[in-house]
Amino acid sequence: MAAAQEASVDDGRLISLQDHLRFAGIVRQHTGIKLGENKRQLLSSRLQKRMRALKIASYGDYWTYLNENLDAELGEFVNAITTNLTSFFRENHHFEFLREFFDSAPAGRSLRIWSAGCSTGEEPYSIAMVFRESGAPARRVSLGLEATDIDTQCVAVAQRGVYGLDAVRALGQTRMASHFLRGRGSNEGKVRVRPDVRDMVRFGSLNLLGDWPFDEPFDLIFCRNVVIYFDDDVQRALFDRFADALVPGGHLVIGHSENLQRVCTRFRSLGQTIYSRVK
Structure with missing residues (x-):
């Protein structure tokens, strides 16, 4: 019951600045990508998709999961936050x-x-x-x-x-x-x-x-x-x-x-x- 209540809190909710900074830090460390504070909405929406797939209720719980399973989860985490906009013969x-x-x-x-x-x-x-x-x-x-x-x-x-x-x-x-x-x-x-x-x-x-x-x-x-x-x-x-x-x-x-x-x-x-x- 607690998990369901927690899911309703973070599902669609803007990530806190504290959580944003720590996720942005691990993104920067492993990919070089800089996610400034103006990217909080972007990071929120992309993390939520991954969290729903894992049935994880909150950003804090996902942070714990990521760090406890870094070798296995890092690739999925990177896949979730990267931007992929392309087309044939672009430019x-x-x-x-x-x-x-x-x-x-x-x-x-x-x-x-x-x-x-x-x-x-x-x-x-x-x-x-x-x-x-x-x-x-x-x-x-x-x-x-x-x-x-x-x-x-x-x-x-x-x-x-x-x-x-x-x-x-x-x-x-x-x-x-x-x-x-x-x-x-x-x-x-x-x-x-x-x-x-x-x-x-x-x-x-x-x-x-x-x-x-x-x-x-x-x-x-x-x-x-x-x-x-x-x-x-x-x-x-x-x-x-x-x-x-x-x-x-x-x-x-x-x-x-x-x-x-x-x-x-x-x-x-x-x-x-x-x-x-x-x-």
């Missing part, structure tokens, strides 16, 4: 640049690209589509495409490569027919990325604050609308690591609301939030 000017990048690649070249913060897969699949549509394959240019996200549920969606028809309708009939299969029967209204496109991408779960399991440098890194959630110190360290992970002259693409010039001097701007490594 299309980046993909126009990418097409030029592929078309100018020397014959026989092996290219490596990383989609860091790939969410549910629309970005890396868009990269793969541009590669297939470019003149690069005919010149025996190969592409190694890595795609990672901290949210394991998003990575699972990306690996399946199944989307609602509305998500791809704006791509046009030619692109849809070239890169997707339409669902039938119980899958009516859905599309699946064609196997030869899906096989171009290697997906994995990765926390950008942790170790990066890549042995070879990248020619281009997409990390769009990710660093906006980090404070300057985390951004500075992350951009420096991106520079180290790129070949000399390699490119970094970030989101339209992000700017690395005030926190990192190792890149020069090419315009439209596209940067080239200079040191």
Whole structure:
């Protein structure tokens, strides 16, 4: 009876400032994401969803549960609080640049690209589509495409490569027919990325604050609308690591609301939030 009464208190209730600060602290510690006091409503709604799934009544009880089961629960906690907004060919000017990048690649070249913060897969699949549509394959240019996200549920969606028809309708009939299969029967209204496109991408779960399991440098890194959630110190360290992970002259693409010039001097701007490594 007490649990039911407690659930009615915290279900839909704004998290207290004290609870917000301690949850925000563990978010910052493990992900680098900064949740200021202005994010209390956001944190409240996302924690409530996880708490309902666990049948936990209060924020305090969930805090105890999280700390007592940190190894098992941390991934679910991170999944609950991360933001995943994406679409195919989002910020299309980046993909126009990418097409030029592929078309100018020397014959026989092996290219490596990383989609860091790939969410549910629309970005890396868009990269793969541009590669297939470019003149690069005919010149025996190969592409190694890595795609990672901290949210394991998003990575699972990306690996399946199944989307609602509305998500791809704006791509046009030619692109849809070239890169997707339409669902039938119980899958009516859905599309699946064609196997030869899906096989171009290697997906994995990765926390950008942790170790990066890549042995070879990248020619281009997409990390769009990710660093906006980090404070300057985390951004500075992350951009420096991106520079180290790129070949000399390699490119970094970030989101339209992000700017690395005030926190990192190792890149020069090419315009439209596209940067080239200079040191």
